Amino acid sequence: GAVVSQHPSRVICKSGTSVKIECRSLDFQATTMFWYRQFPKQSLMLMATSNEGSKATYEQGVEKDKFLINHASLTLSTLTVTSAHPEDSSFYICSARGEIWEAGGLNTEAFFGQGTRLTVV
């Protein structure tokens, strides 16, 4: 199946610094990637939709200047948490839209990375 690699898996940073998280589709091209945030014991909340070569679409309440998204190629999207604060500590997960062959034909699905646990101290 399609593989999405997210890096780093864990990061600890000091308050006020910026952190970049990478999301790569390893064996397929992804014109669309998604960034989610998951608080402890809660569900995933979509932060933004990233389209290759264009500006990301942010969900309501997500600060675009705080969470910078770049999707410069068909296999890489990055999320940069700028001027991180302890309240930004969370689990961030990306997903990439890809196509898989099934008995019924070609199907488009979202494949998820393994997530990045960000801790801001």
Add this chain to the structure above:
Amino acid sequence: GEDVEQSLFLSVREGDSSVINCTYTDSSSTYLYWYKQEPGAGLQLLTYIFSNMDMKQDQRLTVLLNKKDKHLSLRIADTQTGDSAIYFCAEKASGTYKYIFGTGTRLKVLA
């Protein structure tokens, strides 16, 4: 608006069947999914069902969809300790690739 709800916890004995339930509100959803999340890990797609289907079986997994009641369930036969995880149901919003996730059900399998 869009909302997906699940019960928070489920505990079963090893070898028994587990049934995880989910309700959703968007009647125009075209696909409904079940994902598994192990501690500290990302999401693994387990199975999904088209909205025009009532049931889908995949090895130990059986998905039932009641479109009239907007109710989705995942049955895991012969539950093993390795099945202990959080299970999320999700719907794909019609006309988009936006996934709406449920709150997740934490399944604990007792040996």
